[in-house]
Amino acid sequence: MKYCHTITLSVFIKPEDSNIFPDILDKTKSAIKELFDWEKEKIELNETIAEGFEERKIHIYEIKLLKEKDTNIFIKNLLSKLSIEQKEFLKYDKEYRLDENDDFFIRLDKRKLLEGEYVITHSGDCFHIKMNIASFPKNRENSLKVIDEILKI
Numbered sequence: 001m002k003y004c005h006t007i008t009l010s011v012f013i014k015p016e017d018s019n020i021f022p023d024i025l026d027k028t029k030s031a032i033k034e035l036f037d038w039e040k041e042k043i044e045l046n047e048t049i050a051e052g053f054e055e056r057k058i059h060i061y062e063i064k065l066l067k068e069k070d071t072n073i074f075i076k077n078l079l080s081k082l083s084i085e086q087k088e089f090l091k092y093d094k095e096y097r098l099d100e101n102d103d104f105f106i107r108l109d110k111r112k113l114l115e116g117e118y119v120i121t122h123s124g125d126c127f128h129i130k131m132n133i134a135s136f137p138k139n140r141e142n143s144l145k146v147i148d149e150i151l152k153i
Helices: 024-035 068-081 084-097 110-114 140-152
Strands: 004-013 046-051 057-065 103-109 126-133
Touching: 004 024, 004 068, 024 057, 024 068, 024 110, 057 068, 068 126, 068 140, 084 103, 084 140, 103 110, 110 126, 126 140
Parallel strands: none
Antiparallel strands: 004 057, 004 126, 046 057, 103 126
């Protein structure tokens, strides 16, 4: 079953992140690989370097999944790493995480994820996941039903 048209995962790495994890860039790539083995599936991991305030260099990693096979693998991997409580929280919070374009948003705590723990957060210091929900006919009610199906996986 097709759950999502696209899934975009992005993470911002600030210079001060290397104070906590000296090998932050490699750890981030590994964490993304735990969710989706982009090298094996021949998906490009895009890296952009943006300049922030006071000429701070911010690395931005982004991966965009377009194929049903890839989006389903990602969803299955993500859900296998979330606790039952985390999944229940997403079910409870789904109305607030779904926007008018039928994009469903999940944020995973960056620091905890780099330590191997998968925790949903509202913080901006996170791995951002944007899932464009595949529902037919395309409307909010049907998208919420698809989200319920996703969270059963």
